[in-house]
Amino acid sequence: MASASFLPRAPTFASPSLPLKSRLTPRAFQLRARHAPPMHSRTLISSAAPPSTEPKPDSLHRPQGARQKPLSAEQKRFLDSALRVNHAGELAATLIYTAQSPPINKAYPHLRPLMKHMYDQEAGHFQYFNGILAKHRIRPTAMYPAWYAAASLLGWSTGVMGREAAMACTEAVETEIGEHYNGQVRELLAWFKDIEDRGEEIGEELRTMVIEIRKIRDEELEHLDHAVENDAKEANPYELLTGVIRWGCRGAIAISEKV
Numbered sequence: 514m515a516s517a518s519f520l521p522r523a524p525t526f527a528s529p530s531l532p533l534k535s536r537l538t539p540r541a542f543q544l545r546a547r548h549a550p551p552m553h554s555r556t557l558i559s560s561a562a563p564p565s566t567e568p569k570p571d572s573l574h575r576p577q578g579a580r581q582k583p584l585s586a587e588q589k590r591f592l593d594s595a596l597r598v599n600h601a602g603e604l605a606a607t608l609i610y611t612a613q614s615p616p617i618n619k620a621y622p623h624l625r626p627l628m629k630h631m632y633d634q635e636a637g638h639f640q641y642f643n644g645i646l647a648k649h650r651i652r653p654t655a656m657y658p659a660w661y662a663a664a665s666l667l668g669w670s671t672g673v674m675g676r677e678a679a680m681a682c683t684e685a686v687e688t689e690i691g692e693h694y695n696g697q698v699r700e701l702l703a704w705f706k707d708i709e710d711r712g713e714e715i716g717e718e719l720r721t722m723v724i725e726i727r728k729i730r731d732e733e734l735e736h737l738d739h740a741v742e743n744d745a746k747e748a749n750p751y752e753l754l755t756g757v758i759r760w761g762c763r764g765a766i767a768i769s770e771k772v
C-alpha cells in the first residue's frame with residue numbers, strides 16, 4: 514500500500530539551522546555576500562549531446578593523491594552559480610510534487626506510489642544541494658520566495674488539470690533540468706581532462722560531486738520516462754503547456770545563475 518504519510522512528510526526547504534521566518538527572506542539566504550560576474554563571459558560546453566558522449570577522464574573513478582591544484586576563480590564562480598541553480602531547481606521539484614500529489618493521488622490512486630517515488634528522489638536531491646551550499650557558504654538564489662510560489666502554483670494547477678497535465682509538467686521540467694545537468698557534467702568532466710593533461714590530480718570532493726550530479730541527472734531522466742509512459746503527451750493543450758513550462762524553467766535557470 515502506498516504511503517499515506519506523503520503529505521505530512523514535508524521536505525526541508527532550507528538549512529535546518531535557519532528559523533522559519535528566515536527561510537522566506539531572500540537576504541537571509543545570503544550566507545556570504547558574493548558578486549559573481551555574469552556567466553555570459555564564459556563559454557559553456559554544449560549540453561545537447563547525449564550522456565553517452567561525455568568526456569571520460571580516467572580519474573573520475575580513481576582515488577586521487579595529494580598533487581591537487583586549487584580551482585581557479587572562474588571555476589569557483591561557475592560552481593557557485595551551477596550549485597545555486599541546482600539547489601533552486603530541486604526546491605522547485607519538491608514543491609511541484611507536493612502540490613500535485615493530493616489531487617493526482619485522489620483522482621488516480623494507482624499513481625500514488627509513482628508520485629511518492631519521484632517526490633522522495635527530489636527531496637534527496639534537494640537535501641544534497643542544501644548540504645553543499647551550507648558547507649561551501651554559497652548563497653541560495655535571492656529569488657527563492659518567488660520560485661517557491663511559482664513552483665507551488667505550477668504543481669497545483671497541473672495537478673487539478675489531471676494526470677496528463679501533471680505528467681506533461683514533469684516531462685517539460687525534466688527535459689530542461691536534464692539538459693541543464695548534462696551541460697554541468699560535461700563542463701566538470703572537461704575540467705578533469707584538463708587537470709589530467711597537466712599531470713595534476715582532482716580533488717576528492719569535486720570527483721564525488723560529479724558522480725553525485727550524474728546520478729541525480731539520471732534520476733531526472735528516469736522521471737521524464739515515467740511521465741511519457743503515463744501519457745504526458747496526451748495533455749491538452751500539450752504543446753502550449755510544455756512550451757510555457759520549458760520557457761519558464763529556462764528563465765528561472767538563467768535568473769538563478771546570477772541572482
Ligand SMILES: [Fe+2]
Pocket residue numbers: 603606634635638639729733
Ligand atoms: Fe531532482
Ligand SMILES: [Fe+2]
Pocket residue numbers: 606635687732733736
Ligand atoms: Fe526530477
